[in-house]
Amino acid sequence: MHLKKENILIVDDDIHILELLQRHLQSWNYHTYKAVSVKEAVTILRDTSIDLLITDLKMPEIDGFELIKFVSEHYPNLPKLVVTGYPSVQDSLSAIKSGVVEYLTKPFTKEELGKAIEKSFNLKKTATTSLPTATILKDKSYGDIIGHSEKIKDVIQVIERVKDNKATIFIKGESGTGKELIARAIHYQGKFSRAPFIAVNCGGIPENLLESELFGYTKGAFTGAEKNREGFFQAANGGTIFLDEIGNASTAVQSRLLRVLQEKEVVKVGSQKAEKIDVRIIAATNSDLKDMIKKETFREDLYYRLTVVEIDIAPLRERKEDIPLLIEKFLFKYGVEYKDRFVQITPEASVILQRYNWPGNIRELENVIQRAVIMCDKIIEVEHLPDSLKFNIDFPDDELVSLKEMEKRYIQKVLATTNNNKTKAAEILGIDRKTIRQKLSE
Numbered sequence: 001m002h003l004k005k006e007n008i009l010i011v012d013d014d015i016h017i018l019e020l021l022q023r024h025l026q027s028w029n030y031h032t033y034k035a036v037s038v039k040e041a042v043t044i045l046r047d048t049s050i051d052l053l054i055t056d057l058k059m060p061e062i063d064g065f066e067l068i069k070f071v072s073e074h075y076p077n078l079p080k081l082v083v084t085g086y087p088s089v090q091d092s093l094s095a096i097k098s099g100v101v102e103y104l105t106k107p108f109t110k111e112e113l114g115k116a117i118e119k120s121f122n123l124k125k126t127a128t129t130s131l132p133t134a135t136i137l138k139d140k141s142y143g144d145i146i147g148h149s150e151k152i153k154d155v156i157q158v159i160e161r162v163k164d165n166k167a168t169i170f171i172k173g174e175s176g177t178g179k180e181l182i183a184r185a186i187h188y189q190g191k192f193s194r195a196p197f198i199a200v201n202c203g204g205i206p207e208n209l210l211e212s213e214l215f216g217y218t219k220g221a222f223t224g225a226e227k228n229r230e231g232f233f234q235a236a237n238g239g240t241i242f243l244d245e246i247g248n249a250s251t252a253v254q255s256r257l258l259r260v261l262q263e264k265e266v267v268k269v270g271s272q273k274a275e276k277i278d279v280r281i282i283a284a285t286n287s288d289l290k291d292m293i294k295k296e297t298f299r300e301d302l303y304y305r306l307t308v309v310e311i312d313i314a315p316l317r318e319r320k321e322d323i324p325l326l327i328e329k330f331l332f333k334y335g336v337e338y339k340d341r342f343v344q345i346t347p348e349a350s351v352i353l354q355r356y357n358w359p360g361n362i363r364e365l366e367n368v369i370q371r372a373v374i375m376c377d378k379i380i381e382v383e384h385l386p387d388s389l390k391f392n393i394d395f396p397d398d399e400l401v402s403l404k405e406m407e408k409r410y411i412q413k414v415l416a417t418t419n420n421n422k423t424k425a426a427e428i429l430g431i432d433r434k435t436i437r438q439k440l441s442e
């Protein structure tokens with residue numbers, strides 16, 4: 001029996017079935033993950049790289065249909081095997097347009113299970129090899145990356161081109177735009193996905209430690225270095241190292257990095273010996289490296305080595321058409337996490353989210369929805385959104401108005417949002433009720 005390393009997630013509310021499946025799978029050397037509910041399954045999917053989903057359909061709270069829908073949307077390449085006691089269910093499954101699904105009817109023998117698993121993996125192969133990039137792009141997500149704007153499609157196209165080779169990649173973008181998400185997608189969608197992905201926040205490690213953390217050190221290299229130690233680069237060998245906030249790397253680290261890029265070798269701190277290394281480097285920053293080069297705090301030669309392939313990820317305000325999809329994703333994610341059910345949003349609240357400029361980008365949107373899900377009952381309404389969003393005025397770009405006109409519109413907007421409650425409106429506006437009345441009569 002050859003060693004299989006695929007990760008299989010089994011979802012069933014019946015512990016006995018879970019254990020039976022696990023025993024069989026383990027006897028074939030698969031890694032297994034168990035979940036007794038859709039909620040648990042979603043958490044595992046989020047944190048782990050799963051290769052096959054085996055799920056029951058009838059489960060309390062959220063059922064297997066919803067899980068299949070979710071997986072088809074968010075993990076379109078993940079093969080699915082449904083284990084069901086109801087053979088007639090096949091029709092309803094195809095009705096939800098969930099893509100390719102394999103079935104196994106209870107009760108089943110070990111042999112039948114083995115065959116169904118084999119078939120599921122094969123379905124995936126035919127599905128992915130026959131899918132040209134164009135078809136993938138028609139979808140609204142790519143791995144965990146959600147979006148159908150031209151800007152996101154361009155990014156996905158670059159990912160498709162680089163994921164199976166080891167070209168050095170540079171990701172540029174404002175905070176919260178998804179730089180790390182993209183780095184992970186490049187690694188996990190590509191053919192080196194079984195090798196390690198190591199993320200290093202160059203800004204989060206004290207400057208004097210970064211060098212030895214990255215490249216390792218030899219015994220006696222500095223006080224406290226009691227034995228030889230590998231660095232992140234050695235740990236990532238064969239896979240990907242993600243150097244986040246690269247602008248924070250000291251000049252010493254920068255020259256060692258240059259050597260890694262030029263010679264494909266690392267030298268531990270305190271050593272002369274070079275070790276061959278085969279790592280894809282992805283660097284990211286939200287600071288202006290060109291400016292740092294001018295100020296001579298970042299090496300120009302390193303900059304050109306790092307930017308072999310550049311991915312410039314646009315801020316959310318430049319791809320607002322992605323907002324509704326992102327809202328849907330986060331509603332599902334946090335609905336399942338906090339409320340055990342799907343949370344909805346009123347059209348009014350949704351419009352406010354789509355109008356806002358999102359200086360903190362997707363991370364800010366995610367936080368706002370997370371908070372609103374916690375605050376609401378079943379439906380997110382305008383009142384569950386932070387004030388800064390509710391009262392954000394957004395005039396069309398080409399409309400320039402006087403201060404007086406702007407004040408009038410803003411007061412009207414606050415009044416509308418507070419259902420004409422003048423006391424509340426006055427509080428928000430930071431003026432008293434009398435002043436509101438006065439301004440309105442003007």
Ligand SMILES: Nc1ncnc2c1ncn2[C@@H]1O[C@H](COP(=O)(O)OP(=O)(O)OP(=O)(O)O)[C@@H](O)[C@H]1O
Binds near residue numbers: 178362
């Ligand atoms: N296109 C997207 N689809 C779905 N989720 C996204 C997308 N872009 C970003 N996110 C989510 O937004 C959050 C922020 O993303 P990420 O950490 O990758 O941003 P970042 O650019 O690295 O930010 P920072 O510069 O602050 O480190 C994460 O939870 C990520 O999953």
Ligand SMILES: [Mg+2]
Binds near residue numbers: 179180244
């Ligand atoms: Mg980041």
